[in-house]
Amino acid sequence: MLDNLRQHRYKQIPQTDRIFEKNREIDRFLSSADDKELLMIKVGLILGIAGACRTDELVNLTVDDIEDVGSSLIVKIPNTKTKIPRIFVVTDVGNMLELFRKYLSLRPPHVKHKRLFCTTKQENPVGKNTMGKIPSVVASYLKLPDVACYTGHCLRRSSATLLADAGVDITTIKRHAGWKSTTVAEGYVENSIENKTKIANQVLVGTTTSAITKTVNVSESNIPSNINFENCTNVTFNLNVNK
Template identity: 45%
Template sequence: MSSDDSDEEPMTMTPPEIMQQAAATSDHLIPEKSKLKYECTYHKFMDWRIKNHAKSFSENVLMAYFGHIRPQFKPTSLWAMYSMLRTMIGIKHNVNIANYPKLKAYLKRQSDGYHCKKSKVFTASEVNKFIKEAPHMENLFKKVVLIIGISGACRKQELKDIKMSDIEDTRHSLVIHIPKTKTEKSRSFVISGNFYNICMEYINFRRNVTEPSITQLFLNFQNGKCTKQVVGVNKIGQIPRQVAEYLKLPTPSLYTGHALRRTSATILVDAGGDLMALKRHGGWSSSTVAESYVDESMATKTSTSNKILQSIENQEKRATIGVTELSGTENFQEMPSTSTAIFAPTTAVLEKCATTHGKRVFTGGQKDMTGWPAARQSPSGASKNPLSCSELGHTRADHRPAIRVTFVFVIATSSLAQSRRLPPNTRSIYVS
């Protein structure tokens, strides 16, 4: 028996009933919700393959096919089609196109420089403004959708599918369960405080509809009552745009049905939530998706910027300032700091004390400055409230002390001397 015959023998020896059961089981590998899309994508590829006399599922065939359809689709769509074909070809022909490195590299190259459009998000203040300022009864339904959608990072389909039985009232808060999600992972969240009161106001109207066949939470709300008409996913998806129009935000059309989920993630990160908290909150299994919200967070960007700039400022503050003439023509000797001492200037030395730009400015005459003693010594007639500063245990050859302030970086200017009407030969120590 030839090797080819031995390869086909297991298939020919499999009873038809078993083969039918295997085929039926394989169908469950395709997501039920997207099954039609998967099959449509597969049949289009097979039609192209027959038309172009391709008899295999090699990498070259797949490369040629994606090169053919590339001008018609965005990079994100190409990746989606690749994923669907990978599943369908694997199920029906037992070929794993995930092992085609050139095909993957080609698709990645198509994504270079491409930025997909994302729904805009509301800030916490914008959400609060709509809930507090929008006419209440007229916008009660929208407020409840906004509160639940943002509190639970809900997709519009998830909001549409919420049932009355998914809501638990604890008298102080609402516990809402989302049993069916896109990722097949159930999750729950809590609504409390004033938001609980707003939601309960709508739920009390909803409870007046007692039709057993109507189980959804969101029903059409008009004239202060709920009708028997279930709200569809498209109407829920329009609410972010309507909220943006009320708030007079720019380009309200960019606030899509996904705005509530993105707003929830953004507010959580801005409030200090980490990656793990974000993944649990939104039910994301992929860190890549969750990280995109962290990367786009303005609070994260501000925190990162502050760390960098504050580090630079701290280096400047550690620089030696010493005693600087207002004209900037002479600086005292700079030496490394050895200790922190208490230096108590006399009233004669400190002729004037002023405040400018949040900094305490101490000034003294030139003759008095040259008479300052060495470090760790207080001059005679010291004031009762000494000033704490970092002082050098060192003096220059001309017997003038070298003084360093390590916790401030301010350069005195002649314009400051003029604005403060200081004596012409004044020197200054700036202390924060």
């Protein structure tokens, strides 16, 4: 059912607004593509998705805008189209931090400019046209249909869509992407496949959760060493302490 809904959504999305799915496409590209040829593409994909970045934001990103704190990257986008500076974090998921560090280590020490993304020889900064082709390069590698439809805006749209599918609220999506208006963010929430599935369950079933009550009496002489809860959703703990 979910696959059918995704196909239906693709038909509704304008031909220049295709998006990437995390497990099937983003993760597969990062794990299987050759670092020797596509390392810059991988790093651009990671930062673009993680920060809902526009193409020019990636182009202008400098090494000084990224702080490696060990367990994550703190990325600053000081200049944006909406004049709203943003900060986002890339956590140590999969090998994302390893890929970034590997790419940064290839940067020659004599390079005078501070742009993060450089040409193959790691000397000249990458331009907007090259950066805007990152989604189409990824789509071509994955042999996705309609490669030309994966434009530079794809990374930003994919980021917002992934958040909406994860159930993130409009305000958070708006702040993450740096939109001034909630209109665009509302569109992602309304078109979220997971959100539509949840609504369908509410309409057809009447509820999305089932309640299970478990009462455990605990005294000083009868305290269980372990209480394990597996595969639980929306669990509420009521603790009554009698002195």
